[in-house]
Amino acid sequence: MTEQKGKVFIITGGASGIGKETALKLAVQGATLVIADYNDTAAEQLVSELEASNVTAGAYKVDVSKGDEVKALIDWTVQKYGTLSGIFNNAGIGLVKPFLEMDPASYHRVIDVDQHSVYYGMYYAAKKMVELGVAGTIVNTASIYGTMAAVGSFNYNAxxxxxxxxxxxxALELAEHNIRVVAVAPGFINTPILGNDDSIKNHLGSLHMRGRIIQPEQVASVVAFLFSDAASAINGQTIPVDDGYLSFKTKQG
Incomplete structure (x- = not known):
């Protein structure tokens, strides 16, 4: 498959989980990839794997909570590869605490990584796409908890x-520049953010409509589709990848 040949994509949080699986799917389609992650060792390892399969890829260490670092990431990408076709604003963290124990530092840490980083990625990527005259695509990682509450996740929900x-x-403001903005809202995904306790993963998986945990490659397939020309009429939408969780769940089990 060569659908994405000649296109350059940045994936934040690209060294593991949904980000890594998205990189693997876009690689098969011929894309050039920038694996942006705070864990530079894991990013370099993934790049080595991709290059062994004749994929053009680069690793970049970034703290997405810092706007100047995100801007530098985007500038570096264009300097190295000549263009920017899309960015997957995927990096995120969780920090579960009851609301009355959620001190300002805990609140701001999640907001900085999960919210402000998406703004930085959108803003600096869009500015560069407009400068280059690129009809690009921005994909963001939201969550089922972007539309419903969960105990202990006030900061993450927000x-x-x-x-x-x-x-x-x-999406509304960038439409005139032919830049699409879309998002995915994953359910409970088998990624490092859930930890290594299988009993917790099994419980969370049981809350889905078909009672099983969702694998990161299932979300990555949707992200790769959203970057494709086949999704060119999807804009401004957040696509649930939740095995029906939002369709029937009235409270967290």
């Missing part, structure tokens, strides 16, 4: 709800 609205607002 951040992901903001991502949903930033996706809508960004």
């Amino acid at each position: 951040a992901k709800a903001a991502v949903v609205m930033m996706t809508k607002s960004g």
